[in-house]
Amino acid sequence: MLSYSSYMLTAVAALLVTCDALCKCPGVPGLRGIPGLHGKDGSLMIPPGRGGLPWAQGLPDALDTELNLLLLNLKLRLSRLKSVLVLSGKIREVGEKILASNGKEVDFASALKSCEEAGGTLATPTNEEENKAILGIVKQYNRYAYLGIKEGENSGQFNYINGTPLNYTKWHQNEPNGKGTEKCVEMYTDGSWSNKKCNLYRLTICEF
Template sequence: MSFAALFMLLIIAQTSQGLTWFNAHRRCPKGWSWFSGHCYFFSKEKATIKDAITKCAYAVEGGRLAEVGGPREDKWLKLQIKIRGMNRVWMGASDISDEGKFLKLSNAKSIKYTNWGKGQPDDYKTEDCVELLDRGTWNDRNCVYKDFFICEQA
């Protein structure tokens, strides 16, 4: 079997989506990372959540702050921020419109998966935005602070 044929079989075997994985990976913009059908950009600068939302939207068509859909994605993002030396990053969720009811920033739908740290969310000093900490848990934080951020493109 040729190397090319073996390579294609390996790609097909490693994903239930077949060549979709290969094509999705090739569509990520330069400087972005691929994971499970999505492209991610990890900022090198800190910004308020408002500025982070704007930067993600302008970075690429369909860009938004990362919205964690499940434990696998959450674990991968935690690993990525640890590798990059980021201690906290903004995520695309907030309860600013209704205290205690966290919604996705992209479409105002309820978030289904959460990974809050012990005692969180606590709304200490009006904390309405969500950040991922390098220890892997989530925290609510005042939206005016500057954090690193992760952009996502589906």
């Protein structure tokens, strides 16, 4: 189970991703794209009434403006919070993903469950950049970590958690092995992978 502080951290990470996605959605443009957002002096402002967000049009002027101001305030606060968390090493950003760890070492099923309960999944590198970002957390705690990868029905064939085949690998020399008895995958402190049994205790790293 996640501690209260760890739960809040992962929940914030998920909220940051949700907010970023909302502001990048074609139907809901980011704050920088809202006409009249900045005044002549550079200060932030929200246009009144129908000049706000497309999905808010048709609402009373007062409510439309209130929703715009609420989104603006949320965006700014989350941006500051994200900067603090990144600076303190609590979270890491890579591409569209946010990575976070609660520092707990548990078995594979428990690690996956805690990530999913927080709105994410186990960290799953799909390219070299993401692998290096996960490695940064592995080195920070100096602990091996489970990845969101597992052996399929065919021995030696590993897939992502959703069942799709891997499009990127970083296997350690002579890995994978185990002949069907080591179905989970861990990351070493050098960034390489090894398949291991799923009942071992490894660091939990989630992605959102």
